[in-house]
Amino acid sequence: MIDADKEILRLESIIRDGLEPRVAGIRSRALRLASGEQIIVIRIPASMIAPHRSVASKGGRFYRRNSAGKYEMDIQELRETFTGGEHLADRLTGIHEIAVAAAKGRNMPFSIGTLPAAVLSLTPLDYFRQTRDVELDEFNSQQPYLRRPSPTSWMTTLEGTLIHGLPTENGVSMVEGYAHTHRSGRIEAAWRLGGPSQTSSESEARLVFANYFEGGLCDQAMTAANRLTQMGISGPWVVAVTILNIRGYDLQRDHFNGTTAYRDEAALPSLRLERISAETLTPIFNTFWRLFGHKRPNR
Secondary structure (H helix, E strand, O other): OOOHHHHHHHHHHHHHHOEEOOOOOOEEEEEEOOOOOEEEEEEOOOOOOOOOEEOHHHOOEEEEEEOOEEEEOOHHHHHHHHHHHHOHHHHHHHHHHHHHHHHOOOOOOOEOOOOOEEEEEEEEOOHHHOOOOOOOOOOOOOOOOOOOOOOEEEEEOOOEEEEEEOOOEOOEOEOOEEEEEEOOOEEEEEEEOEEEEEOOOOOEEEEEEHHHHHHHHHHHHHHHHHHHHHOOOOOOEEEEEEEEOOOOOEEEEOOEEOOOOOOOEEEEEEEEEOOOOOOOOHHHHHHHHHOOOOOOOOO
């Protein structure tokens, strides 16, 4: 009987060393069938540095798959693939910029308003390599992050399904939070982070709450990845976040005041993640704290 662990290492080595540039993040596991036989499942994540060529057996060819199997790419396909890979980061940034514009009210029935807010876009790394048209309704679409139990409403949009909190400011078209699930296989969301807070009968503080940001990002990013996975869409995921309307606001957490922010908005460095958790999102949390001039305390 083949030793499954040794076979996994052998196959991973073949894949890893047989491609140039190397592919990172390969994951494998052995499964035992009802018959008693074993199979090995190998997951090769989408790559930010595609295309990769085969260098096995001293080769140097580029291959592509279609419904009939694999074939060697021609010159035109190679040209398009290299060009597409070079611009992938820019295209993913463009996706997030559309999400930020939507939070401000562009091509939307409302905006997130003028109070501090976070805008998230979660996109599978292979978003531009596959055409998807997922069936959506209010039940399988992303729910918004609202700090307290609140009624929501939903609508079908050109892109997918939009679920949102009800307008909260005297009928003005502003909401506290929303989530927009796209039929093409990505999710964007926005939620409030704070606002003016009465500290006494005569004074008012302008506060942003770290737990609103961190709790909201964990909730929205983790549930969005789970929803897309249930639709048959897998990572790695590109997580991009922009903070809006924070000029003149202080960071407050557990009665700790930070430094007043001087930026109107800030795009935080995006992450490419195989798995989304509070731990893997920590680099974004750290950057958020630095917006207010402080290092995030150790948990």
